[in-house]
Structure formats: C-alpha cells, structure tokens
Amino acid sequence: MSRAEDAAVHRSVRNGWLLSTPALFLLTIAAAGPLLIVLVYSFLTPGQHGNVVWDFSVEGWIGILWSKDIFTGEWGLADAHLTIFWRSVSLSLLTTIFTFLLGFPTAWFIATRPPAQRALWLFLITIPFWTNLLIRTYAINEVLRKEGLINAVLLKLGVIDAPLDMLYGPFAIFVGMTYVYLPLMVLPLFAAIDRFDMKLLEAGYDLYASRMQVLRRVILPIVKPGIIAGSILVFVPSLGAYVTPRVLGGGKQMMIGNFIELQFLAGKNWPLGAALAMVLLIIVTVALLVYVRYANRDTSHG
C-alpha cells in the first residue's frame, strides 16, 4: 500500500470516529455511563430515608437472596424475594412459549400470502408493535375486567352465571405480556420463514412425509434462528417488565421490575435496588451473548 493510500485509510477511520462522537457522547452520559453508577451504588450502605451513605458494603448483594431478621439480626433466606424471582422467570417463560405457539402460525400465514398482500399483513402486525405499551396494557385491562368484554360475552352466551375474576394477578400479567410482546415474536419468525424455500416442503411430501413430520423435521430446524431471535426478544423485556405487572398485577403481584422500583421508593434500600438492577442486567447480557454466539456459529456453518 502506498503512503498516500495509507493516509487516506487513516483519514477515513478518523472521520468515522469523529462523526460517531456526538452519538457516543450522548449515549455515554444518558444511557450507558449511568449504569456504572448503579454498580457503585450496589456496594454502598442504605441511608435512613432512602438514598445512600458512602460506606462500602456488600449487604445490597447479599440482600438479593437473604434478609436480616429485624429482631434477632440473623440472616435467613428471603422467601418473598424468591417468590418474586420465580414469578418473573416463570411468567416470562410462559409468555415466550405462548407467543411462539400463537406467533408461529401467524408468521407462517403472513409469509405464505401473495406478495402484494404481505406488506399489508406485516403492517397490521407492526402497528401494535409501535403503539404505546401502556395503552395496549390498559386495553387488556378493559377486556379482562369484571364488566369487560370477555365476561360480557360469556354471560350473554350463558357459559357462566357470574363474571369471572380475571384481573389483578399472575394470569392477567401473563395475558397482558403475551398480548403486548406478540409482535416481537412474529416479526423475526416471519423473517426466517420468508427465506424458507417452499420447494423443501414438496421434497418432504414427495418422500411420503406426513404434515407433522414435515413440520418437525423440515420447517422447524430451518426456521430455528428466527425462533431463537423471537424468544430472546420476548423473554428479555418480559423479565424486565414494569408497566404490565403494575397495571395488571394490582400492586401485590410484583415482578423484578416493580421490586426494583419498590427498593427506591417505599423500601428505602437503594443498594439492594441497585444490586437487583445489576442482576437483571447480567441475566439479559448473558441471554444476548448466548444468542450472538449461536447466531455466529449458525452462519459460519452455512
């Protein structure tokens, strides 16, 4: 490479960085940087009325799983915390599974429409995706309420005599999260199915495979990257959900997101809240790293 070319490459790289600097600066001060402060706060001592005292302590981290008895001062396993973690993980997994069960046929349906119609169906899936999460959660609240749509219809049909009590609890949270995160499953599934060569189906049927066999042995393995992408896109925000459990859980049935908030407001234990936020961040990062690793391996093998 000549010296002039060398200088041109050097200049190009420098310009690349210079142009990216304002974005990097904004994201450092108002998105990524503050996360470090949360890490620092997780190792401090809670103040009397919230906030922190600048004394090093690991009690915030210990407090994730154990709690101190107010009277004896002894540490014991914090059952209430474990219940919240279990509720968060199980509801997120259930949401992921159900969005897949509902999303797969939907994505398949869209991908097999004539090309002219496909854009419209996709648009119909995208609108709820961009629509305010709070409004969609509130809409589910209206459907599940005692006087809501489901109860009204079931009463009219005579299926039930008294309205079902569906609101405020794990069931309502699960329905709400499935509803709000469904588009996040459908979109990557659609992308994967759209690339799928339908001739493979013909080959399968020609070799006397049944529909079930074709689905299990041909379709699912090939669209697997889409399934994994969709699952992570649904699982990650479900685990960190705050609005949906707050509006549909009725305050008592918390998930990790609300539990973190509680530490900063009523709980007055900022280090514990900070440590919980870090744990959530670590889980999400691990999930994303596993995905990146899997996606790379997948492409390198064809």
Next chain:
Amino acid sequence: MAERSFHVARLPGFATMAVAVFVALYLPIFTLVAYSFNASNSMAVWGGFSLDWYAKAWANEQVKDATVRSLVIACFAAVISTAVATMAALGTTRRRAFKGQTFIYVMINQPLMVPEIVTAVALMILFGLVKTVTGIHGLGYLVLAHAAFCVPFAYLPIRARLEGMDLTLETAAADLYATPWATFRRVTLPLLAPGMVAGAMLAFVISLDDVVITEFVKSGGQDTLPTYMLGQLRRQLTPEINAVSTMLLAVTVVLLTTFFLLTRKKD
C-alpha cells in the same frame, strides 16, 4: 379432488389461528376506542355516541399540560437523536470496516438491549445527583434521556438509506470539482433526507410512548401524557382516559403510516 386442495405451503389450522390472532390483537384496541365515544359515565354500559369525554379531556388542565410537555420533549428528542444518528450513520457506513466499529454499533444499540427499568433507575440516580448539585430541575433531563434512547431508532432507517445509496452520483459531483462540503450539501443530504425524516418520526413516536424512563427521571409536576395516564389508572376510571388514549393512538398511527409510505421500496 383431495389432490387439488393440497397446497404444499398450507398447514391445517394455521390460517384460522392467524386470523384469530389478528382479531385478538385489534379487538382490545377497538374496544378502548369505542368506549371513548360512550355517552355513559360507566365503563360497562353503552349509553350512545358522544364526544363529551373528548371535550372533558380537552378542558382538563393536567391533560393539556402533559400533552404540551410530551410534544415538546418528543420534538427535541427527535431532532437531537436524528442529528447525532445521521452523523454516526455517515461515520459507520460507506467506508472500509475499521477497528472499533463494533463498539460503536453496540453503543448505539445499547438502549435496545438494556431493560428500561435498569436505565430508568440509573438515570434517576445520576440526574438526582446533578439536580441536587446544580439546583436545576428543568425539562432538559427528560430531553436528554429521551434523545439517548431514541438514537437507535433514528439510526436504523438512516443507515439503511445510506447503504442503498448510489455512490456514483457523489463521484460525479467530485469529478465536476465540487468541494466535499458542496457534494454533501447538494447530493448526499437531499438523497438522505427521506431516511432522516423516517428516523425522526420513529424517534418521535418512541419518545411520545415512553413511560418507564420518564416516570423515574421526571421531577414533580413534569408529567407527560403516558405518566399522567399511568397515575390515573390507579384511580376510578372514566372514559376520559380512553379519549386521551385514542388521541395518542391516532398520532402514532398517522406517523407510522407516513413512515411506511416514505420507506416503501419502489418496485
């Protein structure tokens, strides 16, 4: 006859289920919109068509303030995030891949990966410290926070536009002795404009919809429309909240439709 109805790509029950999913996706939203036109005070009984709740919402000072605040923040956030995203997109496309480019991508997309509640708590702590030290409690904090999480949404359509752009036009301009700045102003920027408008609109929608980060960053009396609604959901509900939701929905749908028309590929 069985042969003729056998389509390879058809899986039994899938179409029915898909249609059911679409109905389930839209029915709650339609119900919500329908009840905003309900004459009755109750959320259960249909009392005929009326626009009363819109009039009530319109006359509600809190709703008015929150609406103005939401719009102001969304405008600033959209402009700032589009500006920095455009520069970053110019810096990360159309040049040889360089060391550190992955780092820039990760930073730009970081708001999409970190759970909102974590960022919300982090900003609450940081801006809380800044507020105590400086004594300034303006809307600037919310603008800054919104601009930051809007960056990836503004960046994506702009980058896509740049990658699909024909480089020969710029080469032609340079061949005709246009300075790099003139080439950028007269050739690149006009070609890039639809991508920037699309990016700004997505950023605007995302900012307008934010609940969690706003709820934690706002100082007293700085409710935006979504945080105002979140507060209302704890109280006795009236169709007024449906009217507010419907108006917000309408803005989103109009902007999204424009976005899709702008970015639609010409076949």
